[in-house]
Amino acid sequence: MELFYAHKVSDGIVYLDAEESAHCVRVLRHRAGDVISVTDGSGSLLCCEILDASPKEVSARVVSEQAGWGAHPYFLRMAVCPTKNIDRFEWFVEKAVELGVDEIVPLIGDHSERRSVRTDRLQRIAVSAAKQSLKAAVPQIAEPISVKDFVVQVGRVAAVPKPAECQSVCPDFRLIAYCSDDVAPRGSIVDALAAAGDGVSADGEEKVAVVTILIGPEGDFSQDEVRAALDAGFIPVHLGPSRLRTETAAITAVEAVYLNLGISASPYDSSRK
């Protein structure tokens, strides 16, 4: 199936931007009256009937809506220091969206060689990956923030945005993955997430774990940053025996959450599509 991304929804009418409209009308040859699948990135699959098949701006009427489409049973916030080679960070964004992530926060660490990122470009990659992997919720790319400011912000529980379906009773897991035991001994991320999984199943269906994971730059976090994170309630974890690049460490953390908290959800089946 083809999933279109609406840049505007108002009064039950969705509007596709010029690029999406041209793809819909010129490439896929859709006409007024055709029914297409649309998302506005908020999590619902919108079944829509095309009103105006303009290659500049397609408009379509919402016929039906399916909430939580392509959703995962947890809220994952990945706070990652962008790599010196931005291609590697952009690759991480694509893969994280495919697997399932809710927010990506570019972190600037004491040892970061890259101190700026184009969040608009990363957001476009997130939209494209969400469409390709048929997810109706497009993860948010936050503005860059320093490691120390971020952990203080998350440390203030009130400042942690929770997913709509999840109240303050949601179990909140904060992990920092780094490459040494010199500040504090680390447990494996799998053991740390086992608690999250138990917490969810014990709490029942309607609550989801909120997981925040910090991944450092090529030079790892500074000891000051690790101490600041531990003070803010982050649990120190390791990602196993292999020496991983920053983007590989970040995707390994996303996979650990996906394979431990998400795998039990209804498996993808292409014959259902």
Added chain:
Amino acid sequence: MELFYAHKVSDGIVYLDAEESAHCVRVLRHRAGDVISVTDGSGSLLCCEILDASPKEVSARVVSEQAGWGAHPYFLRMAVCPTKNIDRFEWFVEKAVELGVDEIVPLIGDHSERRSVRTDRLQRIAVSAAKQSLKAAVPQIAEPISVKDFVVQVGRVAAVPKPAECQSVCPDFRLIAYCSDDVAPRGSIVDALAAAGDGVSADGEEKVAVVTILIGPEGDFSQDEVRAALDAGFIPVHLGPSRLRTETAAITAVEAVYLNLGISASPYDSSRK
């Protein structure tokens, strides 16, 4: 630390090729008498003293040898259909090596759009990734083979190469990940690997699980291929709820093995390097 790759080892002397030699002598300014870390890709870390610091071909004497350096506690063979866009498959090779893989078999499936690969180029990527992630064993890139020929070959147990440290008593796990329950119901790859983990721990240290995982092309395996794999003893598995690209599915399988069978090994610690 810097790990050099020796293209030849003979009578206790290692030889670096022109590219490695130039990097060693011109970039890192090593001289005769310097001690460098070298691997010939077979799994041992060789501590060597440079005899001839020629930028054309450095030769060095092996002073000491550490076997199984950067090794993982399983033998993983990934049989994956190369993607239409080869960059995505090359990315998979790099990431799989970083995490830990022993053999990568490019598969040609009934639905494969790409029917050839340059294995020499993939092998160079594997060498580079092994050096970067400090693994003394460089995974082998096999020649391309059709899905049906491969499953028949693996089906003949005698034809399955086992790792040196692993005797025929090694538990042998064969999984095929695909995107539909239409041929046979699938269990999660995590549940399938739990058995592998138990098998290993029950059998004790000296034995490792041999895991072979099949990943199909963009169009998935054909039903005939799935039936042939099941006939050859492959267990049908799913990779969770998300719709994943071929290379993401392949790396998710590698991560599932790494996070379930490898995570308990001594964690990477940069302060030890």
